[in-house]
Amino acid sequence: EVHLQESGPGLVKPSQSLSLTCSVTGFSITSNYWGWIRKFPGNEMEWMGSISYSGSTSYNPSLKSRVSFTRDTSKNQFFLQLNSVTTEDTATYYCVRFWSYWGQGVMVTVSS
């Protein structure tokens, strides 16, 4: 059974960096495509980007140069870093194995 679990702080101050970890069990991140989706207050969903089985990345241009994905294959984890956050980055963040498996989501609030 494939299981994804997000972890990270639920509160981040404006201008700081948001860092989240996705821990995967039941499937190797060296196969398939993985990534991050976020859901804003209300219903809007946004694809943030992907990291492939080889570690190559693709990002949503809306995030410009603020976002980066990395991974640790020895721990079967991948990571999100979003820099210079504002209140508009307040959302629930999901890690995903596109598109069949989702983590439970972590709510992140950006507030001073």
Added chain:
Amino acid sequence: DVVMTQTPPSLSVAIGQSVSISCKSSQSLVASDKNTYLNWLLQSPGRSPKRLIYQVSKLDSGVPDRFSGSGSEKDFTLKISRVEAEDLGVYYCLQGTHLPWTFGGGTKLELK
């Protein structure tokens, strides 16, 4: 970016009723490999999103056949025949043909 326009934003239904949700894209979703990467997701209350349908009309494993998807090019429809209580939640269309992948605004299905 491809804009996905989903209607209606909400639906109030009785159990056993049939409903349809429309999703229109600003560009054709036919990819260079001739496939059309249009998905439908459901986010049930308190749960992570779950994909129901991929490539317009293919049901994911375990999805009841009362769900069906149709359409082509820029115009797509999700139909639910004989709505059951477990079908309530927010439905999203999602295009995976053009980067960045983009979502419709969601349709909230509620009980009448």
